[in-house]
Amino acid sequence: RVQLEEYLPADAAARAVAKAGEGAEVALVFGRERTGLTNEELQLCHAAVHIPSDPEFSSLNLAAAVQVLAYETRMQLLGAQPATDAEAGLREQAASHEQMESFFAQLGDTLDEIDFHKGRAPESAMRKLRRLFLRSEPSEQEVRLLRGILADTQRMARLAQAGGKGS
Template identity: 70%
Template sequence: MQAPLNPDSSPDTVAARLRIVLVGTQHPGNIGSAARALKTMGLHRLVLVAPQKFPHADAEAMAAGADDVLASAARFDTLAEAVADCRFVLGCTARSRRVQLRELRPRDAAAAAHAQALDGGEVALVFGRERTGLENSELQLCHAAVHIPANPDYSSLNLAAAVQVLSYELRLALLGETAAPSAVAPVSTDAVPHAQLEGFFAQLADTLEAIDFHKGRAPDSAMRKLRRLFVRTGLDEKEVRLLRGILADAQRMAQLAGERRER
């Protein structure tokens, strides 16, 4: 008799850990079209971050039967809130000169996302605004970037079309038709969710300020590099606690040094 399938690794269960996040969508029709793209590929978790117009009749019209995906779409004010519980976040974007991320093709990105979701992690694929894409501060929340190799002479890809491309690749991965790429370094299965990582980054920024690390220079460049380093590392909870303990001691010593100077 054939052994029963593990329900935790079934395509539906794994798909439930995959979310498509639309940030600052300007045209409600694109939200509806994205919902339709998800449903045709067996996905259903749509997350909206600060949409300009939603709910809207155009979204319902373009959903064309994916009304359940629209109705269940979660809404957040910021991307940080939308991915707070995620272990792995991919930013679907054009190349960025300022925020250097590992760049993956859609098939490799889908395989990596599937591997993380299969292991029980929450995963987000993030799409930016139609005209301007994701802001640098939003890209800094991502572990890697996904770039669709469109025609360089006409690379303007509609938001919903880009969602369809990635949803299709995720579908192939869910059906077991895509091998996990060995070239893509996995995020640790024990990696902390983004909310804990953001708490660490906030304390790190405060500590660097307290010890005058920047010496009057703007802190943005150093923090971008440090964020990239720690995101790439895939810190677990024990490592974050250790680092935050070190930062707390550094802050305490900086405060004591300041008090001595004031005497």
């Protein structure tokens, strides 16, 4: 199971409203009532929400979970103060979901090219690296910098492999 940082509903709503106020893409993703989200779906999420409930009735149905998050988000929106134009202009644009997924694909390819995993399954390391980078919430510029580093690493790996074949 994918381990994600967990938030209480009010904290998750505050974070979502703050990120949306910065111009970031925000989505609340709900799983199926019987099975929740798949590992693949969880892999795309940045955090999880834990709704405390009575231990004898440990899960809420989907409608109730949606209602709790919708309520908390609405409460946050009612109390949120919009950022001034000057404040918004000082922030770098957060990397989009697509930019992060492209970065993760390139990171996975690069780690394979440099034989980082040494024959071990790469899934565990990639899950941990995804959590690390998603938690840091890099900007578009930071993702471009990281992808440049990966591109140079890939180029150097190819040069090393070509040099090793001729020896």
